[in-house]
Amino acid sequence: MENVTPSHYIVLSLCLFSIGFLGVLLRRNLLLMLMSLELMLNGINLALVTFSRSSLNLDGSIFVFFIMTVAAAEVAVGLAILVALFKKRRSVFSEDMNVITN
Amino acid sequence: MSTVDILFYFFALLALGGGMLMICSKHPVPAAMFMIVSLVGVAALFVLLEAFFLAVLQILVYAGAVMVLFLFIIMLLDVGPEGGKASRMKLISGFAGAFFTALLVVVFLIMVQSSGWINNGEGWSEISDTNEFTNGSNLIFSASVKSFGYGLLTKYMLPLQISGFLLLAAMVGVIVLSKKASEEGSN
Numbered sequence: 001m002e003n004v005t006p007s008h009y010i011v012l013s014l015c016l017f018s019i020g021f022l023g024v025l026l027r028r029n030l031l032l033m034l035m036s037l038e039l040m041l042n043g044i045n046l047a048l049v050t051f052s053r054s055s056l057n058l059d060g061s062i063f064v065f066f067i068m069t070v071a072a073a074e075v076a077v078g079l080a081i082l083v084a085l086f087k088k089r090r091s092v093f094s095e096d097m098n099v100i101t102n
Numbered sequence: 103m104s105t106v107d108i109l110f111y112f113f114a115l116l117a118l119g120g121g122m123l124m125i126c127s128k129h130p131v132p133a134a135m136f137m138i139v140s141l142v143g144v145a146a147l148f149v150l151l152e153a154f155f156l157a158v159l160q161i162l163v164y165a166g167a168v169m170v171l172f173l174f175i176i177m178l179l180d181v182g183p184e185g186g187k188a189s190r191m192k193l194i195s196g197f198a199g200a201f202f203t204a205l206l207v208v209v210f211l212i213m214v215q216s217s218g219w220i221n222n223g224e225g226w227s228e229i230s231d232t233n234e235f236t237n238g239s240n241l242i243f244s245a246s247v248k249s250f251g252y253g254l255l256t257k258y259m260l261p262l263q264i265s266g267f268l269l270l271a272a273m274v275g276v277i278v279l280s281k282k283a284s285e286e287g288s289n
Contacts, residue, residue, distance in 0.1 A: 003103075004110045006226070007214065009147070012114050014210055016121055016144070018203040023125035025195040028184055031130050031176055035137050038168065039121050042144050045156075053151045056227055058241035061153055062253050068156075068163050069265040073272035075168050079175045080279040086179050093184065095191075 009050040016043030028094045030085075034078050041071050110150055117143030128183040130176045134169055141165045152229060152245045 016039060023036030045064045052060025082092065089096050120140030127133045141164045148157035229244060235252040236242065242249065254262050 004107045008110065008114075009151070010210070012117070012147070014206060015118055016140075018206060019118070019121040019125060021202065022199040023121075025199040026192065027125060029130060029181065031172065031179075031181060032125070032133055035133065035172060036125060038164070039124065039137070039140065042117075042141065042164075045160075046144055046147060049148055049151050049153050049156060052243055053153065054226060056229065056243045058243045058249060058253050059257075061156060061243065061250065062241070062258050064153075064156055065159070065250075065254070066258075066261055066265055068159055069269065072163055072168060073268055075171060076272050076276050077279070079171060080276040083175065083179070084279055084282070092179060092181050 006054040013043040013047035030092045113143045113146040130181050134173050138169050155247045
């Protein structure tokens with residue numbers, strides 16, 4: 001095997017993003033869909049840190065910091081919405097979320 | 103093959119395997135556990151990339167706070183495994199997922215071919231151990247938290263304050279949402 005270069009890390013982040021994307025599409029549990037979204041964000045973070053490290057520029061790393069902040073806020077609000085939905089529908093599966101009105 | 107390369111492959115396997123098992127497991131609690139494995143793998147890759155502060159943040163924020171919140175909600179709602187009925191939507195979304203993954207790979211290959219730096223095999227440039235934080239208008243990458251703080255408090259002052267405000271808005275939003283839900287639940 002050859003030495004690890006930045007493109008290895010980019011391929012890995014592409015794989016992580018694709019796994020998260022497939023998870024969002026294929027799973028029907030809303031909790032697992034949220035977790036797959038986190039996995040997609042992680043793939044993006046890995047790509048940003050790799051670019052930041054290989055171009056010796058800190059901007060990418062600082063952007064990862066902000067992505068983590070936004071992801072934490074997103075998870076908190078998303079889970080609160082999920083709990084509110086569960087109280088109404090008694091289910092967390094996406095096929096039960098097919099009506100807008102109550 | 104040096105130690106760093108072996109560590110890269112090990113943690114890459116951890117991150118990918120955790121992710122795969124996460125989207126494949128039927129029950130949500132093991133899925134959350136595999137997700138933690140994947141997040142720790144990515145944190146170790148951050149260490150290999152010499153972004154130590156981000157690795158610590160990844161463990162604290164993701165594996166610590168976010169996944170505990172997920173596990174708490176899973177156990178609070180007492181979510182069971184998914185039923186076995188495979189619908190037509192599943193086939194369609196499987197095709198859509200495969201298509202867009204293939205599209206991503208093609209775009210990546212085009213990017214590799216068209217840009218010189220990513221595939222020239224020269225590897226990593228050394229981190230300079232200077233005491234300067236900036237190089238002209240650029241912030242210099244360094245392993246220290248000090249330069250991170252310098253960047254956050256100078257060039258990224260406004261985004262830092264906006265993200266603080268975003269966290270406040272998220273907190274208020276969550277309180278309002280859960281309060282409304284519990285009031286309607288009691289009626």
